[in-house]
Every structure is written in C-alpha cells, then in structure tokens.
Amino acid sequence: MIIKDTLDWWGKFCDWIYVCDECSTDNTVEICRKHPKVKDVIERSYWDEDREKAEWVNRQIILDRAKQDAGADDWFVYFDADEFIYDFSLKDLKNCDAIVCKLFDIYITEKDKDENWKDRQWIGPEYRPILFFFKNSPFLRYYLPDQREVCLNSKAVIKHKGTIKHFGKGLSVEHWNETCRYYIDYWPKYRKKWQGRLGKAIHDKSDFNNNLIKWRSRHNEGIPL
Numbered sequence: 001m002i003i004k005d006t007l008d009w010w011g012k013f014c015d016w017i018y019v020c021d022e023c024s025t026d027n028t029v030e031i032c033r034k035h036p037k038v039k040d041v042i043e044r045s046y047w048d049e050d051r052e053k054a055e056w057v058n059r060q061i062i063l064d065r066a067k068q069d070a071g072a073d074d075w076f077v078y079f080d081a082d083e084f085i086y087d088f089s090l091k092d093l094k095n096c097d098a099i100v101c102k103l104f105d106i107y108i109t110e111k112d113k114d115e116n117w118k119d120r121q122w123i124g125p126e127y128r129p130i131l132f133f134f135k136n137s138p139f140l141r142y143y144l145p146d147q148r149e150v151c152l153n154s155k156a157v158i159k160h161k162g163t164i165k166h167f168g169k170g171l172s173v174e175h176w177n178e179t180c181r182y183y184i185d186y187w188p189k190y191r192k193k194w195q196g197r198l199g200k201a202i203h204d205k206s207d208f209n210n211n212l213i214k215w216r217s218r219h220n221e222g223i224p225l
Contacts, residue, residue, distance in 0.1 A: 001026070001027075001028070001031070002081060002082060002117070002167065002171065003028050003031055003032065003081050004031055004035070005118070006079075006081050006082070006083075006084070007031075007032065007035045007037060007038065008035075009084050009085070010037075010077070010079060010084075010085070011035070011036070011037035013077065013085065013088070013090060014037060014077065015037075016037060016038075016039035016066075016069065017035070017037045017038045017039065018038075018039055018040050018041075018042070018062050018065055018066045019032045019038055019040070019041045019042065019062075020041075020042045020044065020058050020059075020061060020062040021041055021042065021043050021044065022044040022047065022054070022058060023044060023045065023046075023047045029041055029043060039066075039069065040065060042061055042062055042065055044058060044061075049186055051146075051186045051187055052145035052146045052187075052189075053145065055145075055146050055147060055148070056142040056143055056144055056145065056146070056147040057142075059078065059142040059147065059148075059150075060141070060142040060143065063076065063078075063140060063142065063150070067136065067140075070136050071136065072136055073135070073136065074135075074136045075093055075133055075134065075135050075136065076133070076134055076135075076136065076140075076150075077132050077133045077134075078132060078134075078150065079132065079164075080168075082166060082167045082168040082171065083103070083164050083165070083166050083167075083168075084164065084165045084167070085101065085132070085162055085163070085164055085165075086162065086163050086164070086165060087161070087162050087163045088101070088161060088162035088163075092159065092161040092162070093133065093135075095157070095159075096135075096157045096158060096159040097134065097135045097137070097152065097153070097156035097157045097158065098131055098133060098134040098135065098152055098156050098157075098158045098159070099131070099132060099133035099134075099158070099159050099160070099161050099162065100129050100130060100131050100132070100158055100159070100160045100161075101129070101130060101132045101133075101160075101161065101162035101163060101164050102127040102128070102129055102160075102162070102163045102164065102218075102222060102224075103127055103128045103129075103130050103163075103164040103166050104123040104124065104126075104127050104163065104164065104165060104166060104215070104218055104222070105123060105124050105126070105166050105168070105169050105170070105206070105207070106120050106121075106122070106123055106165060106166060106167050106169060106170030106215075107120070107122050107123065107124065107169055107170055107203040107206065107212060108120065108169070108170050108172075108173065108176070108201050108202050108203060109122050109202060109203055109204065109212065110202055110204070113173065113202055117167055117170060117171045117172065120167075120170045121214050121215045121216070122203075122212045122213070122214065122215070123165075123206075123212065123213060123214075123215050123218065124206025124207065124208060124210055124212060124213075125206070125210050125211070125212075125213050125221045125222060125223045126206060126208050126210060126222075126223045126224075126225050127163075127218070127222045127223070127224060127225065128224075128225050129160065129224060130148065130149060130164070131149040131150065131152075131158070132162070132164070134150055134152060134156075137152070137153055137156075139151065139152055139153040139156075140152070163218055163219075165215065169201075169207070172201075173201040173202070176197075176200075176201035177198060177199065177201065179194075180194045180195070180197050180198040180199075181198070184198070208225075210223070
C-alpha cells in the first residue's frame with residue numbers, strides 16, 4: 001500500500017497532514033490515523049457518482065478543516081496519495097503566495113514491470129504545471145467542476161519550484177486497469193481516452209506518444225502540457 005510512504009514523504013515538509021478518505025474499503029483510514037503527522041482524517045461515507053462535483057467538494061471540505069487550525073501566515077499544500085515531491089525546500093516559500101510544481105508521470109515498462117513501484121524511473125517528457133503550495137488567505141476556494149488547483153487572490157505572487165513524481169500510472173498493471181475502469185465508469189468526458197488505454201499498462205512511449213526518459217533527465221527534457 002502506498003499511503004504510508006506518501007505520508008512519510010510529505011511529513012518531511014508538513015507540520016500536520018489532513019486526509020480526506022472517500023469510501024475506502026481497506027485499512028487506509030487506520031494507517032492514516034496512526035501516522036504521527038496526521039492531524040485529522042475526514043471520512044466521506046457517500047460516494048458521489050458526479051465525480052466532477054466530488055473533486056472540488058472533497059477538496060473544499062479538507063481545506064475548511066485545515067483552516068480551522070491554521071494561522072494567518074501558515075501555508076497549505078494539496079497533494080494526492082500517489083504524488084511525491086522533489087527538488088524543493090521550505091525556503092522556497094519566501095516572498096510569494098503560492099508555488100507551482102512540475103508533475104511528471106511514472107510509467108511501467110517491459111524492463112521494470114516486475115519491480116517494486118518505488119524503483120520505477122521511466123517518465124514521459126511531458127509535465128503538468130500544477131499549483132501545490134499556497135499561503136493561507138480568505139480567497140482560497142474550491143468550487144469549480146473537476147477543480148484541482150485552488151482559487152487564489154488575483155494579486156497572488158506565484159513561483160515555479162519543485163518537481164512531482166506521480167506514480168498513478170506506474171503502481172502496477174492491476175492498478176492501471178482499475179484506473180481505466182474508474183474513468184470509463186464515472187468520467188464521461190474522459191471515457192473514450194481511458195477506454196483506449198485499458199489493458200495497456202506497459203509502455204514504450206508516453207500516453208502522449210513521446211519517447212520515455214529517465215527521471216534524472218527531467219530538468220533537461222521536460223515538455224509542458
């Protein structure tokens with residue numbers, strides 16, 4: 001299970017971690033509650049099939065909970081359970097209101113298909129610039145369909161620092177197919193794309209048809225999406 005590794009990794013940067021669990025059926029909640037950096041776990045007992053709405057609702061719920069304990073000068077970082085940050089220091093939070101990081105996808109290849117997910121090093125050269133860190137503010141809000149990035153004050157100063165290793169496509173062949181079925185069943189606007197990916201977990205090119213590169217090459221060959 002990836003969740004403990006995720007909490008351990010982000011615990012290096014966070015004083016407290018708040019978890020939103022949406023109807024998990026394993027021992028995720030138990031693991032999270034026992035972790036020394038987890039301040040609270042919000043358990044969502046209702047599975048909303050309108051995933052475009054659920055995305056922003058869940059994020060707003062966990063933001064509201066975190067803001068209850070936050071001071072005016074505190075910072076938040078939003079991350080999913082399959083995302084790990086690199087090339088980042090807490091010093092990077094100075095003189096700005098938010099930080100955007102480059103997110104790269106890890107892929108399963110023929111060479112490493114039998115390895116542990118932690119050891120996979122092949123990525124697509126593409127990256128998504130995503131707002132991860134943001135300073136406490138009354139302007140913070142999630143309310144838009146399928147919203148990943150929080151809304152900021154229009155005058156917010158944004159820096160670009162850090163890289164994210166995203167394991168969502170690189171955990172296992174089984175997880176890949178489960179992800180495909182999730183999007184096929186619950187995300188009409190993404191259904192066609194993920195139908196074409198079902199059964200194709202092992203890659204020799206990225207999902208954007210580019211040659212894979214090693215994680216260590218990310219600074220030299222990154223292509224923004």
